[in-house]
Amino acid sequence: MIEFEHVSKHYGNTVALDDVSFTVPDGTVSVLIGPSGCGKSTSLRLVNRLLEPNDGYVRVDGTPVREFPPQILRRGIGYVIQSVGLLPHMTVEENIGLVPKLLGCDKRDRSRRAGELLELIGLSPDEYRNKYPIQLSGGEAQRVGVARALAANPPILLMDEPFGAVDPLNRETLQQEFISIQRKLRKTVIFVTHDLDEAVRVADRIVLMRDGNVVQTGAPEEILGAPANDFVREFVGSDRALKRLARFIVGDFMIDAPSVDRGAHLDWNRYRDFEVVYVTDDHRHLLGAVPRDGRAAMSSAEDAMDDALVGAVSFGSTLRDALAEILNTELAETPVVDEHGHLVGRITMAEIYSATPRRIV
Amino acid sequence: MTSRAMRATFQIVLLLFLLLFVYMLDFRLGVLRLLFPLQRELIYQRVTLPTLVIQHLQMVTISSAAATIVGLLIGVAVTRPAGRDFLPLARDLSSFAQTFPPAAVLALAFPVLGFGFRPTVAALFVFGLLPVINNTISGIESVDSRIVEASVGQGMTQKQVLFRTELPLSARVIVAGIRTSIIINIGTATIGSTIGAGGLGTVIIAGLVRNNTAFVLTGAITAAGIAFVVDWLFGRIETLFYDPRERVTT
Numbered sequence: 001m002i003e004f005e006h007v008s009k010h011y012g013n014t015v016a017l018d019d020v021s022f023t024v025p026d027g028t029v030s031v032l033i034g035p036s037g038c039g040k041s042t043s044l045r046l047v048n049r050l051l052e053p054n055d056g057y058v059r060v061d062g063t064p065v066r067e068f069p070p071q072i073l074r075r076g077i078g079y080v081i082q083s084v085g086l087l088p089h090m091t092v093e094e095n096i097g098l099v100p101k102l103l104g105c106d107k108r109d110r111s112r113r114a115g116e117l118l119e120l121i122g123l124s125p126d127e128y129r130n131k132y133p134i135q136l137s138g139g140e141a142q143r144v145g146v147a148r149a150l151a152a153n154p155p156i157l158l159m160d161e162p163f164g165a166v167d168p169l170n171r172e173t174l175q176q177e178f179i180s181i182q183r184k185l186r187k188t189v190i191f192v193t194h195d196l197d198e199a200v201r202v203a204d205r206i207v208l209m210r211d212g213n214v215v216q217t218g219a220p221e222e223i224l225g226a227p228a229n230d231f232v233r234e235f236v237g238s239d240r241a242l243k244r245l246a247r248f249i250v251g252d253f254m255i256d257a258p259s260v261d262r263g264a265h266l267d268w269n270r271y272r273d274f275e276v277v278y279v280t281d282d283h284r285h286l287l288g289a290v291p292r293d294g295r296a297a298m299s300s301a302e303d304a305m306d307d308a309l310v311g312a313v314s315f316g317s318t319l320r321d322a323l324a325e326i327l328n329t330e331l332a333e334t335p336v337v338d339e340h341g342h343l344v345g346r347i348t349m350a351e352i353y354s355a356t357p358r359r360i361v
Numbered sequence: 362m363t364s365r366a367m368r369a370t371f372q373i374v375l376l377l378f379l380l381l382f383v384y385m386l387d388f389r390l391g392v393l394r395l396l397f398p399l400q401r402e403l404i405y406q407r408v409t410l411p412t413l414v415i416q417h418l419q420m421v422t423i424s425s426a427a428a429t430i431v432g433l434l435i436g437v438a439v440t441r442p443a444g445r446d447f448l449p450l451a452r453d454l455s456s457f458a459q460t461f462p463p464a465a466v467l468a469l470a471f472p473v474l475g476f477g478f479r480p481t482v483a484a485l486f487v488f489g490l491l492p493v494i495n496n497t498i499s500g501i502e503s504v505d506s507r508i509v510e511a512s513v514g515q516g517m518t519q520k521q522v523l524f525r526t527e528l529p530l531s532a533r534v535i536v537a538g539i540r541t542s543i544i545i546n547i548g549t550a551t552i553g554s555t556i557g558a559g560g561l562g563t564v565i566i567a568g569l570v571r572n573n574t575a576f577v578l579t580g581a582i583t584a585a586g587i588a589f590v591v592d593w594l595f596g597r598i599e600t601l602f603y604d605p606r607e608r609v610t611t
């Protein structure tokens with residue numbers, strides 16, 4: 001657990017942090033976000049003593065960080081910054097092994113650990129071990145930065161705009177990977193970003209800051225659903241309701257979808273309450289959809305269906321994706337499939353409206 | 362032939378020429394006779410050329426080694442947090458000292474250190490110091506501050522940051538400074554013979570006094586040849602280190 005207790009920091013007459021208090025519970029991701037100069041990076045650096053507060057305490061598991069020698073403290077805290085943080089004269093393996101080396105691990109252990117971590121972040125150890133940072137793409141360098149922070153298995157990770165230098169497409173992949181790694185490892189993470197979408201995606205809690213003060217803290221859906229004041233409302237944007245949908249998983253909201261086998265005759269009398277019936281094969285693979293007003297008296301469902309209507313969302317995606325899909329089709333709903341393409345349910349506008357903050361991604 | 366192969370060939374020919382010129386009397390005689398057919402006295406008799414070369418190299422080695430060590434220490438000291446206040450001073454002093462003529466340094470040094478070897482080495486030391494200090498400062502300053510901060514953030518001590526991050530990343534620039542320092546000293550050391558320090562200057566001065574261009578050229582060719590070879594050697598050493606132009610892609 002990381003606690004900020006009435007922490008203030010100023011540079012000369014400039015106040016960077018003004019009596020800031022918040023808590024990061026164990027095993028959760030807290031995202032510090034706000035406009036530039038709000039004090040989010042300053043807060044992060046107070047934790048590993050790259051900066052010292054003028055007043056107040058920063059505690060890790062109850063102990064003020066100032067009671068640890070800085071080097072010892074830092075070796076126990078993973079630190080990820082934009083990819084320039086890799087040492088350019090060292091190979092990927094040497095970069096990952098940096099902290100273990102400082103802690104006195106021998107070369108064999110370091111090499112083994114680097115292999116494990118490269119596997120974890122999805123880079124082939126044999127291929128990447130001996131590369132230099134300049135030979136990596138932005139996304140790869142960033143992954144190696146995460147691996148380096150995890151090398152000594154620290155309980156705490158500090159991430160300072162870790163994906164800021166990566167293009168949007170890669171950034172989303174990196175965020176997904178980070179989320180799945182975090183699900184496995186359950187680190188206590190402070191994550192600094194200025195990208196609200198990123199915050200909504202990775203955060204368990206958001207700490208929204210402005211001019212050295214904490215404006216609002218809470219789960220992303222709370223902040224998006226109930227902005228504390230005009231500043232927050234403006235910061236999260238008029239599309240906050242849309243952003244909030246990104247916090248909800250399709251699988252938790254979907255309802256049963258009516259379906260017929262492709263060989264069977266479609267009898268609308270049986271589906272009186274439905275606007276759309278889905279057509280599947282013997283293994284319940286989704287093939288297409290038949291809208292009520294579509295071609296009627298055909299011999300089989302397969303002949304009647306319109307396969308142009310078969311856009312679907314996966315049950316692991318978010319309600320935001322589902323809404324986008326609904327708007328993409330001519331139907332007022334979208335089918336949901338599992339990872340094998342099997343039809344497992346559907347989402348209509350009613351489910352979108354019903355979304356309530358009851359699950360954290 | 363590629364330009365690299367051409368350079369290598371040129372370097373080998375040059376090295377061979379230098380060795381033959383210094384150590385084979387007949388070869389040197391042949392070269393000088395070709396250049397100066399009318400000159401009767403072609404070979405300086407009082408001291409052999411290999412002896413002068415050794416004296417010359419001694420002066421350069423001692424002064425440059427001392428300059429390298431002291432220059433590195435000063436350069437590192439003024440880039441530490443505690444010494445940072447002295448950084449502008451070190452820069453100004455080293456730039457200022459470089460504008461001093463070597464002869465003036467000698468003139469100032471010999472009343473204190475006497476004639477000969479010692480004041481010459483002292484003057485060369487002062488001269489050799491400057492490029493080393495300048496390049497050490499520039500090299501360390503040019504290391505991306507974010508990389509330094511990342512190193513600190515991973516838990517390196519100040520000493521580890523210096524030895525594992527700053528020096529390896531600036532080594533190429535520092536070696537370039539040492540290279541410049543030695544090359545300057547090889548040339549400047551010839552002036553030491555005016556106060557009796559020996560070295561290749563001896564034969565040059567003798568040539569000037571007796572109006573014997575063959576003598577002047579003997580000293581000049583040899584000093585230039587040594588400078589070439591040392592320069593080439595250090596060029597190779599530089600490539601062993603990290604090239605700061607290779608920035609990390611972000």
